[in-house]
Amino acid sequence: MKRQQIGLKMSNTSALHSTQVQAPITIKAETAIADPDTCKFTVSTIVQAGGPFFFADTSQAASAPLAATLFTLPGVASVLIADNTVSVSKSADTSWQTLKAAIGAAIRTQLLSGVPAVLATAVAAQAQGRSTEVVREIVQDILDREVNRSIASHGGAISIVDLREGQLYVRMSGGCQGCASSEATLKQGFEVMVKRAAPEITAIIDVTDHQSGQKPYYSR
Numbered sequence: 033m034k035r036q037q038i039g040l041k042m043s044n045t046s047a048l049h050s051t052q053v054q055a056p057i058t059i060k061a062e063t064a065i066a067d068p069d070t071c072k073f074t075v076s077t078i079v080q081a082g083g084p085f086f087f088a089d090t091s092q093a094a095s096a097p098l099a100a101t102l103f104t105l106p107g108v109a110s111v112l113i114a115d116n117t118v119s120v121s122k123s124a125d126t127s128w129q130t131l132k133a134a135i136g137a138a139i140r141t142q143l144l145s146g147v148p149a150v151l152a153t154a155v156a157a158q159a160q161g162r163s164t165e166v167v168r169e170i171v172q173d174i175l176d177r178e179v180n181r182s183i184a185s186h187g188g189a190i191s192i193v194d195l196r197e198g199q200l201y202v203r204m205s206g207g208c209q210g211c212a213s214s215e216a217t218l219k220q221g222f223e224v225m226v227k228r229a230a231p232e233i234t235a236i237i238d239v240t241d242h243q244s245g246q247k248p249y250y251s252r
Contacts, residue, residue, distance in 0.1 A: 056076075057076055057143055058075070059140065061073050061132045061135075061136065067221075069124055070122075071119070071128060072117055072119045073118045073119070073120065073135060075116045077116060077143065079115065079116055079139065079142075082150075082155050084115075085114070085154065086111070087103075087110065088110050089110075093111065095154035095157075097148070097149060097150075098113065098142045098149035099111040099113065099149075101138050102118075102138055105134050105135065107122040107126025109121045112228065120135055124181065162230075167195065167230045168195050171226055171230060172192060174225050179221065182221075189204070189205050190204050190205075190222060191205065193239055195233075198235065203238075205240075
């Protein structure tokens with residue numbers, strides 16, 4: 033009798049597991065206010081833990097199947113994968129109209145495939161730490177592709193002065209020098225993007241002489 037009861041219980045458990053349905057994957061796309069050429073895709077499940085992982089081009093995405101797939105889409109310029117988000121930057125002459133749907137489909141297909149978005153070799157390499165040169169390259173890419181292109185409308189620009197011991201020194205020029213909104217630009221836009229892509233950077237220090245700014249975009 034005991035054996036029959038145990039057998040019945042196991043059978044019921046198996047039936048329960050067989051009827052379970054995997055929760056659907058939902059993806060929300062949100063275009064960045066500071067840079068309309070960058071869009072963050074928030075996924076209802078973890079895409080890749082242990083990040084963030086930043087890829088500036090196809091060669092860097094060799095060990096990241098998801099990023100490699102996204103770079104095959106026309107207009108994709110850079111990819112940032114962090115936990116349950118995927119941030120994609122596109123070229124200025126590309127429309128989000130069809131690209132957003134294609135990116136969402138690629139993310140969903142990658143997750144359903146069971147293949148990691150970033151391979152173990154890349155995860156292990158990042159865990160060992162990135163060189164100062166690599167981190168500087170990542171920051172420069174963010175400046176080139178996202179930040180400076182956005183603030184160029186009022187003649188502004190941000191450049192790297194130095195990077196040492198986790199501290200990034202930058203200088204603001206053009207319309208950003210002496211601008212009342214320069215601190216907001218640095219803290220709410222640039223700093224957020226940099227620390228997501230390069231958590232090795234613990235502080236961003238502005239060495240700009242704002243007092244000598246001649247033509248600020250916004251007056252104090």
